Amino acid sequence: MSSAVPRQEPDEHTEAASEPRGRWHRLLRNRRIQLGGGFILFAVLVAVLAPLIAPYHPNRLLGMPLLPPSPQHPLGTDNFGRDELSRLIYGARVSLSVSSLSIALAAVLGIPLGLCAGYYRGAVETIIMRAADVVLSFPTIVLAIAVVGILGPSFRDLVLVIGVVYAPPFIRIVYGATLRERESEYVQAAQSVGARNSYILFRVLLPNVLAPILVQASLGLGFAVLIEAGLSFLGLGTQPPTASWGDMISVARNFLNSDPLLLIWPSIAVSLLVLAFNTLGDGLRDVLDPRLKT
Amino acid sequence: MARYVLRRLVYLVVQVFLVATVAFILIHLVPGNPVRAMLGQNAPEAQVRQVEHALGLDRPLLVQFAAWMGQVVRGNFGRSVVGGWSVLPEVMTRLGNTLELIAGAIIISVAVGIPLGTLAARRPNTTTDLVLSWVAMAGISLPNFVIGSVLLLLFAVHWHVLPQIEFVSWSKNPIEHLELLVLPCVTLAAASGAVVMRMMRSSLLEVTGADFMRTARAKGLSENAAVRRHAIKNALNPVVSILGLQVGALLGGTVIVETIYGWPGLSTLLLDAISNRDYPVIQGVVLAIAILTVLVNLTVDIVYAYLDPRIRYV
Numbered sequence: 001m002s003s004a005v006p007r008q009e010p011d012e013h014t015e016a017a018s019e020p021r022g023r024w025h026r027l028l029r030n031r032r033i034q035l036g037g038g039f040i041l042f043a044v045l046v047a048v049l050a051p052l053i054a055p056y057h058p059n060r061l062l063g064m065p066l067l068p069p070s071p072q073h074p075l076g077t078d079n080f081g082r083d084e085l086s087r088l089i090y091g092a093r094v095s096l097s098v099s100s101l102s103i104a105l106a107a108v109l110g111i112p113l114g115l116c117a118g119y120y121r122g123a124v125e126t127i128i129m130r131a132a133d134v135v136l137s138f139p140t141i142v143l144a145i146a147v148v149g150i151l152g153p154s155f156r157d158l159v160l161v162i163g164v165v166y167a168p169p170f171i172r173i174v175y176g177a178t179l180r181e182r183e184s185e186y187v188q189a190a191q192s193v194g195a196r197n198s199y200i201l202f203r204v205l206l207p208n209v210l211a212p213i214l215v216q217a218s219l220g221l222g223f224a225v226l227i228e229a230g231l232s233f234l235g236l237g238t239q240p241p242t243a244s245w246g247d248m249i250s251v252a253r254n255f256l257n258s259d260p261l262l263l264i265w266p267s268i269a270v271s272l273l274v275l276a277f278n279t280l281g282d283g284l285r286d287v288l289d290p291r292l293k294t
Numbered sequence: 295m296a297r298y299v300l301r302r303l304v305y306l307v308v309q310v311f312l313v314a315t316v317a318f319i320l321i322h323l324v325p326g327n328p329v330r331a332m333l334g335q336n337a338p339e340a341q342v343r344q345v346e347h348a349l350g351l352d353r354p355l356l357v358q359f360a361a362w363m364g365q366v367v368r369g370n371f372g373r374s375v376v377g378g379w380s381v382l383p384e385v386m387t388r389l390g391n392t393l394e395l396i397a398g399a400i401i402i403s404v405a406v407g408i409p410l411g412t413l414a415a416r417r418p419n420t421t422t423d424l425v426l427s428w429v430a431m432a433g434i435s436l437p438n439f440v441i442g443s444v445l446l447l448l449f450a451v452h453w454h455v456l457p458q459i460e461f462v463s464w465s466k467n468p469i470e471h472l473e474l475l476v477l478p479c480v481t482l483a484a485a486s487g488a489v490v491m492r493m494m495r496s497s498l499l500e501v502t503g504a505d506f507m508r509t510a511r512a513k514g515l516s517e518n519a520a521v522r523r524h525a526i527k528n529a530l531n532p533v534v535s536i537l538g539l540q541v542g543a544l545l546g547g548t549v550i551v552e553t554i555y556g557w558p559g560l561s562t563l564l565l566d567a568i569s570n571r572d573y574p575v576i577q578g579v580v581l582a583i584a585i586l587t588v589l590v591n592l593t594v595d596i597v598y599a600y601l602d603p604r605i606r607y608v
Contacts, residue, residue: 134312137584137591139546142564146580149568150323226437230550233439234565246439253443253554256451263447267440275435282431 032283036218039276047092054086058243066259075265078248079255087243088265094232094244095273098158099224103217105163110170111213115201117171118178129175132168140165144227148236158237162224173216177209184208211288215281222277229270245270298599302592309588311363317581318362321573322355332375332571345375349574371578376570381578384563389582392559395551396544398479400537403487408533411494412526418499426491433488438547442481442554449477461558478555482547486540493536498529538594542587 027033046053055073056062065081067073075084117128135143144161151157181187182205190204231237232246240247245266252262324331329345346352349372350361365372371381414426462470501507502525510520549561556562560579567575 130308130312133309134316137309137313137588138316138580139542139549139583139587141546141549142561142580142583145549145564145568146320146576147323149565150320150573150576151325222435229437230439233550234553236568249439249443253446256443256447260447260451263443267437267444271432271436271440274437275431278431278435 026287027284030283030287032279032286034283036276036278036280036283039272040280043092043273043276044096046089047096050089050093054083054089056083056086058082058087058090059241060086066255066262069261076259076261078262079251084262084265087248088245088269090243091245091248091266091269092273094238094242095225095228095270098155098162098228098238099221102159102162102224103166103220105159106166106170106220107213107217109163110167111174111206112201113167114171114174115178115205115209118175119182119197119201119205125175128171132171135165135168138165140223141227141230144231145234145236148231153231153236153239155238158228158231162227166220166224169220170213170216173212174209177212178205181205181208211284215285215289218277218281218284222274222281225270225274225277295600299596302595306588306592310585313584313588314363314366314581315359317577317584318359320577320580321351324573328571328573332573349375366581371581372574374567374572374575376572376575381575384575385560385578385582388558388560388563388579389586391557392545392548392552392561394475395478395482395548395557395559396541398475399482399486399544399547400540402479402483403490403540404537406483407487407490408494411491411533412498412521414491414495415498415502416521423495426495430488430492433484433491436484437550438481438484439550439554441484442477442551445477445481446554461556474555474557478551478557481551481554482544485547486537486544489536489540490533493533494529497532498525501525501529504528535594535598538590538597541590541594545583545587 059082062073062077062081062083064077065079067077067081069076073083073085075088078084078087113128113132117125143165147161148157151161186208187200187204190200195204228237229244229246229249232244233250235247235250237246238244248266249263249270252259252266255262321328327342329342329349329351330337333342333345343352350358353361369382371385373380374384410426410429414423417423462474464471498521502521506528507520507525510524511517515523548557548559549564551557552559552561553565560583564576564579564583566572567579
C-alpha cells in the first residue's frame, strides 16, 4: 500500500513517530540552513581533505615571495614565498578544530550545570548562576586574551579558554529552558513513577531543551572562529609557522600597499565561515524555536 | 523601586568581589615563577627575591588575597613592574580614550541602525527587507579586524583620505582628533549597528499589530503618521536595552580596533602589558574592564526596571 494514501485516523503512536521526521524535513527545506550548512560542510571537507587538495605543503618555502596569482599559485605566494591557497586550505583546519573542540567543551560544561540550576533551584541555582554571571562580567575576548597571554599561546589552552568562557551562555540558555519545562506534566509523570534525578535530567528534560542548545551551539561556533582568528591576529593564538587565518590577516597588513590581495583571501575565508555559522544558527532558530524569531 | 535598586547594589558588591578574585587568580596562573617570567630566566636570584617581596608574592596565598582586596578597595591597583608607574591613574587615562571609541560607536549604531531597521520593518519581506537583513548579517559576521584592515586599506592607503595611525590628543588638535576617531568608531559600530537594526525591525513589526496602532489608524491617522508618532516610540524600549548589552561587546571589540588603529586605550595597555609580562598591569586592566561591564549592566537593568515595572518583581 502506498504511503501517500492519507490514513483516516492516525493513532497517537504514528503521529509521535512522524513528528521528528517532519521536523528534519522542515530543517532541510529552510533556506538559511541550506546555505549555512552547505558552506560549513564544504569547509569541513576542505579541512579534512587538505593534504589531498592543497597544491603544496603550507609551510614549504617556494623561493619567490609575494608572487601575484598565476596558474602555479592560484592565489599567489605570501611574504615568505609560501603558496597562499595551500595556507588558506590548511587554515580551515585550525579554525574548525579550535571552534568545534572549544564549543564541545562549553556544551559539556554548560548543559549539565544549566540543567541542574534549573531543576534543583535553591542553593544550587544561586551558586551556578552567580558563577556564570562572574564569567559573563568579563568581555569574552578580554578574559581570553588575559588568560592566553599569561599561560602563553598553545592549542590546548586556547580550546580550554574559549570553552570555559563560552560555557555561561550555554548555562543560561539551558537554565531558562529547564525552568520553563520543569513544571510540565511529563516531568511530573517521570517524578511520580520514581525516576532517578539523573534520568529526569538527561533522558527526560535534555531532549526537550535541545532546540535552543543547537541554536546556541551554532552561534557559538561562529563566535569561536572569530575569537580564534582574533587571538591569532593579535599574535596570541596559533603560532607561526602554522597556517591560521587570523595570523595571515595580521601579516598581510604589512603589505597593504603592494599586495592587498594577501589581506583579502583570508578575510573572505573567516568572514564566510562565521557568516555560515550565524546563518545556520538563525535558520535553526526559525525552525526549532519560532518564538525567538527576529 | 528603591528595594530593587538596593538589592542590585548589594549584589553589585558581591559581584565586584568575585571579579576581583578572578583578577587575583590571574597572576597565579603564570606557569612556573611569575617573577622569573617577568625578569627573564637569567635574572639573579637576589633580584627575583626582591621583586617577589615587593609584589608580596612571598607571603601565604590567603594573606596575599586579603592584601590584594584591601588595596583594590582603597583604589590602589598596584604598580607597573616595568615602568614603575601607578596602575590606576594610567588605567583611568586609557579608559577615557576607550570610552570615546565606545560612545562614537553607539552614536553611529543608533544613527544608522534605527532608520534602517524602521525602513526594513515598513516593507517586511520585500527585496529591501531581504537586502537589509543580509547587510545586518554581514555586519554581525564580519570580524572587526577584517573590517578595520579593509577600511584602512581603502581610506588611508588607497584614497589617502584620512591620516594614518599617529595619535593626536584632543587638547592638541580637536579636529584631527575627531578625524582619527572616525574609522575606529565605524569599525566598532558595524556589529552593534546591525544588532540595533535587527532589534528595531522586529520590535517595530511587533508593535505595528498592537491595539493602540489600530486605534491610531481608526482615528484617521495616515500609516506614516501612525508609525512616526506612536509606533517608533513604543518600539524603542527593547532597542535601548539591547544597546546597553552591546556596551560589553563593544568593550571587547576595542581590543582589536585599538590595535589596528594604534589607539592608546585600555586594550592596547592590556596587550602591551601582556607582551612585557607586566602582571600587575594585566590584573588592573582586567579588573577595570570587568567593573565597568558590571556597572553598565547594572545601569541598564535599573533603567529597564524603571521603564518596565514588571521587572522589579522577578
